[in-house]
Amino acid sequence: MSEKDPQSRQLILDFPVSPDFNFSNFVRSEGSEFAWQAARQVSSSIDLPYHSLYFYGDRNLGKTHLLMAIGNAITENFPDKKIIFINGREFVRKFSENNAHEITKVINPLLSTDYFLMDDVDLISGKPSVQEKLYHIYNTLLENNKTSIFTGRDRPEKLVAMEPYLKSRFQWGMTAEIKPIDDGTTAKIIAKLAKDVGLSIPQKIIDFLLTHIPRDFISIKTAVEKINKESFARKRKVTLPLAKAALNLP
Structure with a gap:
Protein backbone atom coordinates (compact mmCIF):
# COMPACT_ATOMS: atom_id res chain seq x y z
CA MET A 1 0.00 0.00 0.00
CA ILE A 178 -23.19 -6.91 7.27
CA LYS A 179 -24.40 -8.98 10.19
CA PRO A 180 -22.25 -11.03 12.59
CA ILE A 181 -21.13 -14.41 11.28
CA ASP A 182 -22.91 -17.27 12.98
CA ASP A 183 -20.97 -19.60 15.28
CA GLY A 184 -21.23 -22.60 12.98
CA THR A 185 -19.70 -20.80 10.01
CA THR A 186 -16.90 -19.32 12.12
CA ALA A 187 -16.10 -22.71 13.67
CA LYS A 188 -15.81 -24.30 10.22
CA ILE A 189 -13.48 -21.54 9.06
CA ILE A 190 -11.22 -21.96 12.10
CA ALA A 191 -11.08 -25.73 11.59
CA LYS A 192 -10.37 -25.36 7.85
CA LEU A 193 -7.58 -22.80 8.34
CA ALA A 194 -6.03 -24.98 11.04
CA LYS A 195 -6.20 -28.06 8.81
CA ASP A 196 -4.53 -26.15 5.96
CA VAL A 197 -1.42 -25.63 8.09
CA GLY A 198 -1.49 -29.09 9.66
CA LEU A 199 -2.76 -27.87 13.01
CA SER A 200 -5.32 -29.65 15.17
CA ILE A 201 -7.47 -27.37 17.32
CA PRO A 202 -9.79 -29.19 19.76
CA GLN A 203 -13.45 -28.25 19.67
CA LYS A 204 -13.35 -26.74 23.17
CA ILE A 205 -10.61 -24.36 22.00
CA ILE A 206 -12.67 -23.43 18.94
CA ASP A 207 -15.61 -22.72 21.25
CA PHE A 208 -13.36 -20.44 23.29
CA LEU A 209 -12.18 -18.59 20.18
CA LEU A 210 -15.77 -17.97 19.10
CA THR A 211 -16.22 -15.63 22.06
CA HIS A 212 -12.78 -14.02 22.05
CA ILE A 213 -11.80 -13.09 18.48
CA PRO A 214 -13.37 -10.82 15.83
CA ARG A 215 -15.42 -12.50 13.11
CA ASP A 216 -13.74 -11.11 9.98
CA PHE A 217 -11.57 -13.46 7.93
CA ILE A 218 -8.24 -11.70 8.47
CA SER A 219 -8.70 -11.67 12.26
CA ILE A 220 -9.64 -15.36 12.26
CA LYS A 221 -6.69 -16.22 10.03
CA THR A 222 -4.31 -14.19 12.18
CA ALA A 223 -5.52 -15.95 15.33
CA VAL A 224 -4.97 -19.39 13.80
CA GLU A 225 -1.51 -18.38 12.57
CA LYS A 226 -0.51 -17.13 16.03
CA ILE A 227 -1.72 -20.33 17.68
CA ASN A 228 0.13 -22.41 15.09
CA LYS A 229 3.33 -20.43 15.66
CA GLU A 230 3.04 -20.82 19.44
CA SER A 231 2.36 -24.55 19.12
CA PHE A 232 5.37 -25.00 16.85
CA ALA A 233 7.66 -22.97 19.11
CA ARG A 234 6.67 -24.96 22.19
CA LYS A 235 6.41 -28.24 20.30
CA ARG A 236 3.12 -28.81 22.08
CA LYS A 237 -0.42 -29.64 21.05
CA VAL A 238 -2.96 -26.84 21.23
CA THR A 239 -4.37 -26.36 24.71
CA LEU A 240 -6.40 -23.54 26.20
CA PRO A 241 -3.39 -22.02 28.04
CA LEU A 242 -1.33 -22.20 24.85
CA ALA A 243 -4.08 -20.52 22.80
CA LYS A 244 -4.49 -17.77 25.40
CA ALA A 245 -0.75 -17.15 25.44
CA ALA A 246 -0.60 -17.02 21.64
CA LEU A 247 -3.39 -14.45 21.49
CA ASN A 248 -2.32 -12.57 24.62
CA LEU A 249 -5.65 -13.26 26.30
CA PRO A 250 -6.21 -13.55 30.07
Missing part, protein backbone atom coordinates in the same frame (compact mmCIF):
# COMPACT_ATOMS: atom_id res chain seq x y z
CA SER A 2 1.83 3.06 -1.16
CA GLU A 3 1.16 6.77 -1.20
CA LYS A 4 0.93 8.75 -4.40
CA ASP A 5 1.22 12.12 -2.71
CA PRO A 6 3.18 12.69 0.52
CA GLN A 7 0.90 15.66 1.22
CA SER A 8 -2.10 13.32 1.26
CA ARG A 9 -0.83 10.58 3.55
CA GLN A 10 -3.31 7.69 3.74
CA LEU A 11 -5.62 9.63 1.44
CA ILE A 12 -4.91 8.25 -2.02
CA LEU A 13 -3.88 4.61 -2.01
CA ASP A 14 -2.50 2.59 -4.87
CA PHE A 15 -4.60 -0.42 -5.80
CA PRO A 16 -4.26 -3.32 -5.71
CA VAL A 17 -3.52 -3.33 -2.00
CA SER A 18 -2.78 -6.43 0.09
CA PRO A 19 -3.98 -9.59 -1.70
CA ASP A 20 -5.59 -10.65 1.59
CA PHE A 21 -8.38 -8.24 0.73
CA ASN A 22 -10.34 -10.12 -1.92
CA PHE A 23 -13.80 -11.56 -2.42
CA SER A 24 -12.78 -15.21 -2.29
CA ASN A 25 -11.58 -15.06 1.32
CA PHE A 26 -14.29 -12.78 2.65
CA VAL A 27 -16.22 -14.68 5.31
CA ARG A 28 -19.63 -15.13 3.75
CA SER A 29 -22.66 -16.08 5.77
CA GLU A 30 -26.39 -15.56 5.56
CA GLY A 31 -25.97 -12.19 7.25
CA SER A 32 -23.40 -10.87 4.77
CA GLU A 33 -24.39 -12.53 1.50
CA PHE A 34 -26.35 -9.56 0.15
CA ALA A 35 -23.49 -7.16 0.95
CA TRP A 36 -20.99 -9.51 -0.74
CA GLN A 37 -23.15 -9.77 -3.85
CA ALA A 38 -23.58 -5.98 -4.00
CA ALA A 39 -19.82 -5.50 -3.67
CA ARG A 40 -19.14 -7.97 -6.48
CA GLN A 41 -21.68 -6.25 -8.68
CA VAL A 42 -20.36 -2.71 -8.19
CA SER A 43 -16.79 -3.81 -8.92
CA SER A 44 -17.60 -5.82 -12.03
CA SER A 45 -20.00 -3.57 -13.93
CA ILE A 46 -19.97 0.09 -14.93
CA ASP A 47 -23.62 0.00 -16.00
CA LEU A 48 -25.50 0.02 -12.70
CA PRO A 49 -28.83 1.65 -11.81
CA TYR A 50 -27.22 3.31 -8.78
CA HIS A 51 -24.02 5.25 -8.13
CA SER A 52 -23.80 4.96 -4.36
CA LEU A 53 -23.33 1.98 -2.06
CA TYR A 54 -23.38 2.05 1.73
CA PHE A 55 -22.29 -0.91 3.89
CA TYR A 56 -23.10 -0.86 7.59
CA GLY A 57 -22.54 -3.14 10.55
CA ASP A 58 -20.68 -3.49 13.81
CA ARG A 59 -16.90 -3.46 14.17
CA ASN A 60 -14.74 -6.36 12.96
CA LEU A 61 -17.31 -7.82 10.59
CA GLY A 62 -15.32 -7.19 7.42
CA LYS A 63 -16.55 -3.81 6.14
CA THR A 64 -13.02 -2.58 5.43
CA HIS A 65 -12.13 -5.95 3.90
CA LEU A 66 -15.08 -5.66 1.51
CA LEU A 67 -14.23 -2.05 0.63
CA MET A 68 -10.62 -2.96 -0.15
CA ALA A 69 -11.76 -6.00 -2.13
CA ILE A 70 -13.90 -3.69 -4.25
CA GLY A 71 -10.89 -1.48 -4.96
CA ASN A 72 -8.71 -4.45 -5.88
CA ALA A 73 -11.38 -5.91 -8.17
CA ILE A 74 -12.02 -2.60 -9.93
CA THR A 75 -8.29 -2.27 -10.60
CA GLU A 76 -8.28 -5.72 -12.17
CA ASN A 77 -11.51 -5.31 -14.13
CA PHE A 78 -11.12 -1.65 -15.14
CA PRO A 79 -7.41 -0.73 -14.94
CA ASP A 80 -8.03 2.70 -16.48
CA LYS A 81 -10.35 3.79 -13.68
CA LYS A 82 -9.13 6.02 -10.87
CA ILE A 83 -9.89 4.95 -7.30
CA ILE A 84 -9.52 6.97 -4.11
CA PHE A 85 -9.74 5.52 -0.62
CA ILE A 86 -9.93 7.49 2.61
CA ASN A 87 -10.79 6.72 6.21
CA GLY A 88 -13.28 8.95 8.03
CA ARG A 89 -10.74 9.98 10.66
CA GLU A 90 -8.24 11.07 8.01
CA PHE A 91 -10.99 12.90 6.13
CA VAL A 92 -11.77 14.91 9.26
CA ARG A 93 -8.10 15.71 9.79
CA LYS A 94 -7.60 16.88 6.23
CA PHE A 95 -10.69 19.05 6.04
CA SER A 96 -10.37 20.50 9.52
CA GLU A 97 -7.20 22.29 8.49
CA ASN A 98 -7.54 26.05 8.15
CA ASN A 99 -5.18 26.32 5.20
CA ALA A 100 -7.45 26.85 2.19
CA HIS A 101 -4.63 26.03 -0.22
CA GLU A 102 -4.04 22.64 1.40
CA ILE A 103 -7.76 21.85 1.40
CA THR A 104 -7.92 22.65 -2.31
CA LYS A 105 -5.01 20.28 -2.97
CA VAL A 106 -6.86 17.53 -1.13
CA ILE A 107 -10.33 18.03 -2.56
CA ASN A 108 -9.44 18.38 -6.25
CA PRO A 109 -8.40 14.72 -6.74
CA LEU A 110 -11.56 13.61 -4.94
CA LEU A 111 -13.76 15.54 -7.34
CA SER A 112 -12.20 13.90 -10.39
CA THR A 113 -12.01 10.27 -9.31
CA ASP A 114 -14.10 7.47 -10.81
CA TYR A 115 -14.59 5.58 -7.54
CA PHE A 116 -14.60 7.25 -4.12
CA LEU A 117 -14.22 4.72 -1.29
CA MET A 118 -14.71 6.04 2.25
CA ASP A 119 -14.29 3.80 5.29
CA ASP A 120 -15.85 4.61 8.68
CA VAL A 121 -17.90 7.56 7.50
CA ASP A 122 -19.51 7.74 10.95
CA LEU A 123 -16.23 9.21 12.22
CA ILE A 124 -17.16 12.54 10.65
CA SER A 125 -20.19 12.79 12.97
CA GLY A 126 -20.41 16.06 14.85
CA LYS A 127 -18.30 17.88 12.25
CA PRO A 128 -20.75 20.03 10.22
CA SER A 129 -18.12 21.80 8.11
CA VAL A 130 -16.46 18.49 7.24
CA GLN A 131 -19.81 16.95 6.38
CA GLU A 132 -20.48 19.86 4.05
CA LYS A 133 -17.26 19.03 2.17
CA LEU A 134 -18.33 15.40 1.79
CA TYR A 135 -21.76 16.52 0.59
CA HIS A 136 -20.09 18.63 -2.10
CA ILE A 137 -17.86 15.72 -3.16
CA TYR A 138 -20.79 13.31 -3.27
CA ASN A 139 -22.94 15.62 -5.38
CA THR A 140 -20.13 16.41 -7.81
CA LEU A 141 -19.35 12.74 -8.36
CA LEU A 142 -23.03 11.90 -8.75
CA GLU A 143 -23.49 14.62 -11.37
CA ASN A 144 -20.58 13.10 -13.30
CA ASN A 145 -21.95 9.54 -13.04
CA LYS A 146 -19.12 8.46 -10.74
CA THR A 147 -19.48 5.98 -7.89
CA SER A 148 -19.22 6.57 -4.13
CA ILE A 149 -18.97 3.68 -1.67
CA PHE A 150 -19.12 4.09 2.11
CA THR A 151 -18.92 2.00 5.25
CA GLY A 152 -20.39 2.95 8.62
CA ARG A 153 -21.39 1.49 11.97
CA ASP A 154 -25.11 2.28 11.63
CA ARG A 155 -27.70 2.44 8.91
CA PRO A 156 -27.81 5.95 7.36
CA GLU A 157 -30.92 7.21 9.12
CA LYS A 158 -29.50 6.24 12.53
CA LEU A 159 -26.14 7.99 12.19
CA VAL A 160 -25.66 10.27 15.19
CA ALA A 161 -24.75 13.96 14.74
CA MET A 162 -24.87 13.65 10.96
CA GLU A 163 -26.52 16.35 8.84
CA PRO A 164 -29.93 15.25 7.46
CA TYR A 165 -28.95 16.15 3.89
CA LEU A 166 -25.99 13.76 4.11
CA LYS A 167 -28.06 10.97 5.62
CA SER A 168 -30.46 11.28 2.71
CA ARG A 169 -27.60 11.00 0.22
CA PHE A 170 -26.40 7.76 1.80
CA GLN A 171 -29.91 6.37 1.32
CA TRP A 172 -30.16 7.35 -2.33
CA GLY A 173 -28.20 4.36 -3.52
CA MET A 174 -27.91 0.75 -2.38
CA THR A 175 -27.56 0.01 1.33
CA ALA A 176 -26.36 -3.36 2.60
CA GLU A 177 -25.99 -4.60 6.15
